[in-house]
Amino acid sequence: VLTQKIQNIFDRIKRRGKLSEADIQEVLREIRITLLEADVNYKVVKDFLEKVKEKALQESVLKSISPSEQILKIIYEELTSMLGGEVKTDKGLPSVIMLIGLQGSGKTTTAGKLAVYYRKRQGRPLLVACDTRRPAAIQQLEVIGNSINVPVYKENTDPISIAVNAVKFAKEKVYMPVILDTSGRLHIDEDLMDELRKTYESVKPQEVFLVVDAMTGQDAVNIGESFAKVVPLTGIILTKMDGDARGGSALSMRAVTGVPIVFIGVGEKFDAIEPFYPDRIASRILG
Amino acid sequence: KRSFSNVSAEHLEELEIALLSADVGPKTTERLLEEVKTKWKLSPDERLSILLKNSITSLLPPSFNVIDRFLQGKWVILVIGVNGSGKTTTIGKLGKILRDRGKSVIFVAGDTFRAAAIEQLEIWGERVGIPVIKHREGADPGAVAFDGLKSAKARGIDIVIVDTAGRLHTKYNLMEELKKVKRVIEREREDYQLYTLLVIDATTGQNAINQARMFNESLNIDGIAITKLDGTAKGGVIISIASELKIPVVLVGVGEGVEDMQGFNSKEFVDALFW
Numbered sequence: 301v302l303t304q305k306i307q308n309i310f311d312r313i314k315r316r317g318k319l320s321e322a323d324i325q326e327v328l329r330e331i332r333i334t335l336l337e338a339d340v341n342y343k344v345v346k347d348f349l350e351k352v353k354e355k356a357l358q359e360s361v362l363k364s365i366s367p368s369e370q371i372l373k374i375i376y377e378e379l380t381s382m383l384g385g386e387v388k389t390d391k392g393l394p395s396v397i398m399l400i401g402l403q404g405s406g407k408t409t410t411a412g413k414l415a416v417y418y419r420k421r422q423g424r425p426l427l428v429a430c431d432t433r434r435p436a437a438i439q440q441l442e443v444i445g446n447s448i449n450v451p452v453y454k455e456n457t458d459p460i461s462i463a464v465n466a467v468k469f470a471k472e473k474v475y476m477p478v479i480l481d482t483s484g485r486l487h488i489d490e491d492l493m494d495e496l497r498k499t500y501e502s503v504k505p506q507e508v509f510l511v512v513d514a515m516t517g518q519d520a521v522n523i524g525e526s527f528a529k530v531v532p533l534t535g536i537i538l539t540k541m542d543g544d545a546r547g548g549s550a551l552s553m554r555a556v557t558g559v560p561i562v563f564i565g566v567g568e569k570f571d572a573i574e575p576f577y578p579d580r581i582a583s584r585i586l587g
Numbered sequence: 588k589r590s591f592s593n594v595s596a597e598h599l600e601e602l603e604i605a606l607l608s609a610d611v612g613p614k615t616t617e618r619l620l621e622e623v624k625t626k627w628k629l630s631p632d633e634r635l636s637i638l639l640k641n642s643i644t645s646l647l648p649p650s651f652n653v654i655d656r657f658l659q660g661k662w663v664i665l666v667i668g669v670n671g672s673g674k675t676t677t678i679g680k681l682g683k684i685l686r687d688r689g690k691s692v693i694f695v696a697g698d699t700f701r702a703a704a705i706e707q708l709e710i711w712g713e714r715v716g717i718p719v720i721k722h723r724e725g726a727d728p729g730a731v732a733f734d735g736l737k738s739a740k741a742r743g744i745d746i747v748i749v750d751t752a753g754r755l756h757t758k759y760n761l762m763e764e765l766k767k768v769k770r771v772i773e774r775e776r777e778d779y780q781l782y783t784l785l786v787i788d789a790t791t792g793q794n795a796i797n798q799a800r801m802f803n804e805s806l807n808i809d810g811i812a813i814t815k816l817d818g819t820a821k822g823g824v825i826i827s828i829a830s831e832l833k834i835p836v837v838l839v840g841v842g843e844g845v846e847d848m849q850g851f852n853s854k855e856f857v858d859a860l861f862w
């Protein structure tokens with residue numbers, strides 16, 4: 301555990317006497333390993349360590365009687381602020397939400413969770429089955445809609461037309477939010493990324509949430525950057541946080557896209573969604 | 588005289604970045620680079636990248652063709668792994684390969700939990716001409732496995748591939764459920780051999796090691812299928828998994844289509860880490 305490792309380093313230093321820049325380097329090395337093991341991207345780790353080093357080399361820390369506490373405080377605060385500072389307050393009901401992301405990240409399940417979440421906040425949600433590719437994807441959303449008593453819009457046409465028609469239908473019948481569940485896609489699949497961009501342009505959803513598996517590794521940076529280039533992301537949803545993945549990909553995503561993490565998924569049931577608390581994730585990343 | 592530091596510090600950093608960004612993990616990366624430095628002192632004319640590739644390859648179990656193994660005798664293949672890793676899709680692809688090689692295959696719809704999981708497997712069954720044994724959503728997965736085996740034995744089916752619900756390795760009850768499914772299969776399999784296949788998503792980071800450890804502890808994994816290698820993730824975690832648990836990667840998923848599966852080739856895998 302990082303706190304213990306840093307404490308051990310400082311106990312050894314205390315016996316020697318004064319704290320030096322070399323000691324700080326040793327501490328930075330431990331932090332680096334911890335963050336890499338937590339799946340924070342190596343470039344993001346490098347930037348993070350530079351920020352920490354800058355703060356740690358200030359006189360107040362070097363001359364402090366409890367430098368390990370000071371350093372740990374710097375690390376924790378820097379991590380929390382990079383993850384998004386304070387908790388985002390409720391923005392009210394969006395009219396259209398588009399869920400996007402890699403294959404298997406948890407979009408369809410999250411669509412159901414968001415429907416329940418917004419209905420609790422006086423919404424009248426409509427689920428939209430825009431995944432025309434995956435076997436039984438539409439059925440999956442229908443079974444979900446049925447289990448939570450939320451209507452599902454489906455149509456035998458292409459994903460972009462489904463989205464456009466669903467939004468039109470929602471306007472007529474007064475549904476809000478419209479939750480568009482899209483196909484999982486690779487960020488390097490030009491055709492599918494093009495389809496994504498066209499869907500966005502045709503429907504202009506208020507919220508575009510990138511749904512990311514909490515256990516994502518170094519690739520989080522590529523994923524975040526690529527999706528952010530194609531559509532303007534308004535939020536990231538980190539799923540499967542009920543496991544033991546440390547969630548370093550959250551920091552990577554946030555650092556590289558600047559987009560806030562808005563929710564975390566904490567299970568397979570439709571009430572298993574929570575707001576994102578940066579300080580909790582910071583502790584988790586630090587192990 | 589060439590010293591290690593002036594020839595290779597920069598090159599070593601490049602190699603470190605390649606390994607870290609491939610999800611090899613900091614400790615395994617450090618071990619590998621230390622080994623390369625040691626080997627280089629003994630053979631300073633050898634290229635660093637070659638030494639590194641050899642070190643990685645020596646951590647991986649020897650390659651073999653798992654498909655050839657499945658063509659001998661009768662098999663039950665139990666497919667497990669965390670949520671969304673690609674189990675159901677992998678089963679579709681694997682079934683097609685075995686059927687094309689002349690084997691009779693059935694699928695067992697052991698995911699009785701997730702919405703439309705059975706329907707998803709049925710569509711794959713239709714695509715590749717393989718019958719699916721199923722119960723209703725909510726049925727006991729052990730009971731479906733039992734029926735699957737009963738049907739296979741009655742019809743003299745060569746290969747039974749059992750799909751299971753995705754589950755996080757940290758969930759005690761779900762891991763117990765899976766152990767029970769395996770016990771049912773062990774009890775009923777007669778002359779069928781059992782192969783337990785863990786499916787891991789290539790975009791997974793260091794958590795894949797926990798997954799492999801926990802699933803292995805509960806169920807004894809015979810092999811790993813790594814999926815979604817058609818993305819930009821390199822799947823470097825399997826090096827740590829191989830070195831710690833000695834479990835081989837046997838199959839690789841490279842897309843969502845029925846043809847998008849290959850046998851694991853360690854040379855190609857190691858080369859791709861450095862592209």
Ligand SMILES: Nc1nc2c(ncn2[C@@H]2O[C@H](COP(=O)(O)OP(=O)(O)OP(=O)(O)O)[C@@H](O)[C@H]2O)c(=O)[nH]1
Pocket residue numbers: 401402403404405406407408409410431434437482483484485539540541542564565566567568572670671701753755
């Ligand atoms: N434990 C857990 N499982 C989750 C969570 N979110 C989704 N899942 C599970 O992850 C698996 C994949 O979820 P889906 O909703 O089908 O993922 P998807 O992104 O729609 O997949 P594609 O449409 O194929 O890209 C399912 O087994 C879900 O039940 C979560 O927060 N925790």
Ligand SMILES: Nc1nc2c(ncn2[C@@H]2O[C@H](COP(=O)(O)OP(=O)(O)OP(=O)(O)O)[C@@H](O)[C@H]2O)c(=O)[nH]1
Pocket residue numbers: 403404434484486668669670671672673674675676677698701704751752753754814815816817818839840841842843847
């Ligand atoms: N690009 C790519 N996508 C894949 C690959 N294998 C599976 N997928 C996709 O990943 C998503 C999840 O696949 P599933 O087969 O449903 O995964 P699963 O493990 O059965 O999921 P659960 O049963 O919900 O736990 C689907 O969209 C698949 O098409 C692969 O090798 N490459």
Ligand SMILES: [Mg+2]
Pocket residue numbers: 407408409431437481482483484
């Ligand atoms: Mg989906």
Ligand SMILES: [Mg+2]
Pocket residue numbers: 674675676698704750751752753
């Ligand atoms: Mg499945």
